[in-house]
Amino acid sequence: MALEIIESCVNCWACLPLCPNKAIYEAAPHFLIDADKCTECTGDFAEAQCVAICPIEGAILDELGVAMNPPGSLTGIPPERWAAAKAEIAAR
Amino acid sequence: MDLPVITPEAPNAGGCSAGSCGSTADQMGGMSAEVRAKVQDHPCYSEDAHHYFARMHVAVAPACNIQCHYCNRKYDCANESRPGVVSEVLTPNQAVKKTLAVAATIPQMTVLGIAGPGDPLANLERTFETFRQLALTAPDIKLCVSTNGLALPANVDELAKYNIEHVTITINCVDPDVGAKIYPWIFWQNRRVYGREAAAILIEQQQKGLEMLVARGILVKVNSVLIPGVNDEHLKEVSKIVKAKGAFLHNVMPLIAEAEHGTFYGIMGQRSPNSAELKALQDSCEGDMNMMRHCRQCRADAVGLLGEDRGDEFTMDKVEAMEIDYEAAMAARAELRARVTAELEDKRQKAHAAKSAPAVQVIQFQPRAAKPAGRPVLMAVAAKGGLVAIHFGHAKEFLVYEASAAGAKFVGHRKADAYCSGDEICGESEMSGESVLERTIRALEGCEVVLCARIGIEPWGKLEAAGIQPNGEHAMEPNEDAVMAVWNEMLAAGKLASKSVAKCA
Numbered sequence: 001m002a003l004e005i006i007e008s009c010v011n012c013w014a015c016l017p018l019c020p021n022k023a024i025y026e027a028a029p030h031f032l033i034d035a036d037k038c039t040e041c042t043g044d045f046a047e048a049q050c051v052a053i054c055p056i057e058g059a060i061l062d063e064l065g066v067a068m069n070p071p072g073s074l075t076g077i078p079p080e081r082w083a084a085a086k087a088e089i090a091a092r
Numbered sequence: 093m094d095l096p097v098i099t100p101e102a103p104n105a106g107g108c109s110a111g112s113c114g115s116t117a118d119q120m121g122g123m124s125a126e127v128r129a130k131v132q133d134h135p136c137y138s139e140d141a142h143h144y145f146a147r148m149h150v151a152v153a154p155a156c157n158i159q160c161h162y163c164n165r166k167y168d169c170a171n172e173s174r175p176g177v178v179s180e181v182l183t184p185n186q187a188v189k190k191t192l193a194v195a196a197t198i199p200q201m202t203v204l205g206i207a208g209p210g211d212p213l214a215n216l217e218r219t220f221e222t223f224r225q226l227a228l229t230a231p232d233i234k235l236c237v238s239t240n241g242l243a244l245p246a247n248v249d250e251l252a253k254y255n256i257e258h259v260t261i262t263i264n265c266v267d268p269d270v271g272a273k274i275y276p277w278i279f280w281q282n283r284r285v286y287g288r289e290a291a292a293i294l295i296e297q298q299q300k301g302l303e304m305l306v307a308r309g310i311l312v313k314v315n316s317v318l319i320p321g322v323n324d325e326h327l328k329e330v331s332k333i334v335k336a337k338g339a340f341l342h343n344v345m346p347l348i349a350e351a352e353h354g355t356f357y358g359i360m361g362q363r364s365p366n367s368a369e370l371k372a373l374q375d376s377c378e379g380d381m382n383m384m385r386h387c388r389q390c391r392a393d394a395v396g397l398l399g400e401d402r403g404d405e406f407t408m409d410k411v412e413a414m415e416i417d418y419e420a421a422m423a424a425r426a427e428l429r430a431r432v433t434a435e436l437e438d439k440r441q442k443a444h445a446a447k448s449a450p451a452v453q454v455i456q457f458q459p460r461a462a463k464p465a466g467r468p469v470l471m472a473v474a475a476k477g478g479l480v481a482i483h484f485g486h487a488k489e490f491l492v493y494e495a496s497a498a499g500a501k502f503v504g505h506r507k508a509d510a511y512c513s514g515d516e517i518c519g520e521s522e523m524s525g526e527s528v529l530e531r532t533i534r535a536l537e538g539c540e541v542v543l544c545a546r547i548g549i550e551p552w553g554k555l556e557a558a559g560i561q562p563n564g565e566h567a568m569e570p571n572e573d574a575v576m577a578v579w580n581e582m583l584a585a586g587k588l589a590s591k592s593v594a595k596c597a
Contacts, residue, residue: 010166011181012210014155017217018282045282052284055156055165074159076276077359085351085359 001063002035003048008059015050024050127340130257130311132436133202133429134234135398139386139502140439142398143478144432147203148194150187151180151393152218156210157242158278158294160264161356162317162347165210180393181209184221186408188229193411194395195230196421198402199428205236207260208392213243214279216250223254232422232429234258238315242278242294244301252308259305260313260343261298265323266330268292273322276356299337306338313341313384318365318373319357320347331377342377343384346370367492368538371503385504388489399489399505466588468496469579472506472536472560473571474544480566480574484547487532491571492539495579500572506535533558541582543574 002023005015009030016024016031021044023037033050040062041048051060051068057075058067071079135142156165182190195201204226206212212219223235236258237251244261251259265271271291278290285293305312314334316327323330331342347364349357356362365373374383388399396402472490474482487508493500508531529551536542542560545567555562566574582588 010154012154012156012165013215013218014157014210014279047283049282052282053155053157053279055159074277075356076161077356081359089352 001040001042002038003033003040003050003063003068004035004061004065005031005033005050006059006061008056010056010059012055014053014055018049018053020044020049127311131340132433134236134258135203136205136236136258136260136313136384136387139384140436141202142386144200144436145202145429146198146200146395146397147205148191148201148395149205149207149390149392150182150191150222151209152182152184152187152222153206153208153212153215153392154181154210155214156208156240157214157280158211158240158290159276160240161274161276161362162319162349164354164358166354180408182408184218184225186411187222188225190406190408190411191226191233192230192418192421193414193416194406195233195425196414196416196418197405198396199421199424200397200432201233201425202429203234203236203258204230205238207238211240211243212237213239213247216243216247220250220254223256227254229418230422232425236260238262239301240294241298241301242280243297245297245304248301248304248308248310251305252310256310258311258313260315261302261339262315262317263295263298263302263330263334264316264319265291265326266295266299266333267326268295270323270326271295274319299333302334302337302339312339313343314339315343315345315387317347318344318370320363320365320369322362324365324369324373327373328377331381335381340382341384342381343387344370344374344377345387345389348389366537367504367506374503385502386491388505466497466579466583468494469541469582469588470494470503470539471541471543471575471578472539473575474542475571478571479568480543480571481545481568484542484544484551484562484564487544490536490539490542493571493575495575500575500579502571506539508532508535529554533560536560541578543571543578 005024007030011026011030013031016026019038020041021037021039023034023039024031025034045052048060048068054060054069055074057069057071057073060068062068071082131138131141133141133145135145135147159165191204206219206222219237226233226235235254235256237256238260239262241261241263244259264274268288268291271294272288275291275294277284277286278294279285280290280293302312302314312334314330316323316330318324318327327344331344334342347357347362349355349362349364351358351361374385377383386398390398390401391403393403394401395406471493473480473493474484474487475491476482489508490506491502492504492506494503495501508528532551533554536555536558539560541563542555543563543566545564547555547562547564552562563578566577569577579588
């Protein structure tokens with residue numbers, strides 16, 4: 001049972017000091033979680049702390065590879081609006 | 093009772109010199125000596141000071157504990173200039189090195205702020221380690237911090253410990269229903285809290301933090317982002333409340349929202365306010381509160397005088413290569429500061445004397461009808477250092493003054509070129525087909541005159557066609573003097589009788 005940080009991480013440091021297991025460490029090109037230390041905060045907090053503060057949708061996955069903060073859940077931007085805006089900008 | 097009147101214009105029409113007058117002269121005049129001493133060399137707290145003194149932000153604080161709809165946490169663009177954007181995040185040690193390098197190269201440097209790119213108080217160790225080291229190595233540099241306020245009550249004592257005299261809190265609302273439209277979530281007591289509940293907690297902490305800072309004698313500036321249709325009317329109430337609680341200055345800034353910034357507001361098509369809307373709101377808050385008009389909405393790693401970013405000169409690789417004599421640098425700063433402070437004090441005294449001196453002005457004998465009732469006129473100035481010193485085509489921004497019988501009042505600034513000219517994602521739109529000159533003319537909407545040191549024939553013609561009178565006759569004169577000279581010419585020429593030309597396309 002462990003969470004994973006992937007490449008969309010922006011290295012903002014928010015999660016690192018919150019981890020009760022000190023499982024998160026600075027690395028290049030982005031922060032990583034030591035799977036051996038991560039408990040998903042079970043027994044410590046109601047919510048996994050890194051997941052609860054991470055501002056980037058999709059940057060943290062559970063052990064099945066599912067995004068803990070799926071698209072639209074943090075910014076409030078519906079994914080289809082985001083896709084449409086990106087297409088519009090690319091077409092300029 | 094038609095007595096001869098000696099000077100029909102208001103007494104302060106000729107009483108101000110370079111730098112500033114209007115709201116700022118009044119603002120400074122009404123301040124205690126203690127408060128004045130705290131702000132007279134802080135460019136973000138004193139409009140006077142920003143002509144002479146520089147500040148820098150060190151980007152040591154990447155983490156944030158809230159999400160705002162005008163912010164995209166992924167953004168990092170060298171070509172953009174707006175809050176929350178940086179080129180490189182620094183460690184506290186790097187930040188200290190950079191600060192000392194800048195303070196040695198730019199003796200006008202008086203202030204070091206931590207403003208992000210996240211929230212300084214969500215990065216306590218990094219923020220306080222930077223302050224701790226700088227308090228030792230550059231004790232003459234003022235330290236300040238800009239925060240969303242969520243973690244303020246818990247950290248006010250720590251801030252006071254580092255002798256922080258200035259704190260800026262961004263307060264966009266005092267009503268959780270309004271807040272729910274601005275903040276999608278906050279991180280609070282180990283969980284992510286959403287919507288109205290989140291906004292209510294944030295507002296409570298901001299207000300508590302404000303009160304605690306004021307109680308400790310720390311000067312508080314309140315920043316608010318004007319979001320049309322969301323908090324525009326509401327900000328008047330915000331202004332009243334923060335004033336009542338002892339905030340020293342209110343800075344209402346326009347929302348920046350473009351789809352290419354990837355923010356909620358940008359993507360969802362929330363519009364930004366135009367210059368007239370911003371000014372109208374600032375004007376309506378002004379009766380209650382000192383309003384800041386000279387904010388440039390700078391980056392979280394800005395360096396130099398406001399509106400003149402020199403960050404490129406101080407990337408970490410360049411800083412590492414610099415050889416610095418710290419003692420000599422501090423002496424140079426002290427010398428410059430003493431000189432400018434004396435100059436400003438002298439100017440303030442003169443302005444004060446000009447206001448109170450002429451007892452010959454027996455205004456009550458003056459028949460009202462005879463008083464020349466010139467309407468106020470907005471004029472843009474291509475300025476540097478408080479003087480009409482920039483060629484029209486070289487101006488990156490224009491300072492806008494409202495000239496009237498009461499004098500020249502600084503009311504804001506207009507950016508002349510798009511702040512982003514980089515790659516495709518943040519590049520300017522080619523499809524609009526708008527030239528830089530056309531954009532500049534559009535940016536000057538509402539202004540009837542533009543003063544500059546020089547100007548070419550082509551822009552001259554286009555400005556005239558757009559109803560904006562170019563004027564190059566006051567080069568190197570202080571902004572306020574030049575603006576009032578032009579206004580008095582317009583008055584004498586009978587151009588200020590009606591309000592018909594108040595807006596030009």
